[in-house]
Amino acid sequence: MSHPEPTRPDDPRVRAARTKRDRTRRSLLDAADATFGSRGWARTRIEDIAAAAGVSAATAYNHFPSKHSLIGHVFEPVVKPLIVQAEKDVAADRSVVDALEDQVKALARLTYRHQGLTAAFFCAVQDYTIRVEGPADPGDDVDPRTLVPLPDAIRILVEHGQRTGTLRTYPGADEISRIVVNLLLLRAVTHPEEPPDIRAELLLTVMFGSLRPELLGADGASTRPFGRRP
DSSP states (O other), X not given: OOOOOOOOTTOHHHHHHHHHHHHHHHHHHHHHHHHHHHHTTXXXXXXXXXXXXXXXXXXXXXXXXXXXXXHHHHHHHHHHHHHHXXXXXXXXXOOHHXXXXXXXXXXXXHHHHTHHHHHHHHHHHHHHHHHHTSSOOTTOSSOHHHHOOTTHHHHHHHHHHHHTTSSOSSSOHHHHHHHHHHHHHXXXXXXXXXXXXXXXXXXXXXXXXXXXXXXXXXXXXXXXXXXXXX
8 A cells, every 4th residue: 555755845835835824924914913003902803804814714813823812923023123132232241221221212112103003912911911810921822921021121131230230139120121011001002192202211210210219310309311311
């Protein structure tokens, strides 16, 4: 009895199937980006995204098992460069204060530029947190908090600053990075028209007020050091 030869990875049929799958996935991600951004989290269904991408709902679910997974895969590439930059800054032993200021300003600009998507992501995070009734599980590949580790860039820099003695050790890097990011996301929803430089100033003041209060000046109530910087 003869057996069919195993399909090789370089088989043209395999390559064609892989190309088609990649294109479908890209179409779904592009459609999700536009739909989440314009319609928000609650008013967007997987079926809507599938229709916009020109595929069936079954095909969409084959690529992404839920809305939470889909929005995570849409938002992750937007923020990943910030994590890469934080790692480069640590490797280069760049000033932690300067690196953190740049990171927060970049986050503020990013969330302002992707206002609708950011608001939808915030809602997805809140919804999933309520569903699982607990913190993110690193092994959960559907949780948007796991798919998009938004606090990581700040956490990496704060950990370095605390390790080298540049920043106070309390609150810890994990805690303060989550506080800053949660405030950032909340402002993106509640103050959508807030200019990114104003949003960044607030976040920097909260962060350095805890980790490097001397930056705020002796009369901290009347100074706005991060608002005055170019």
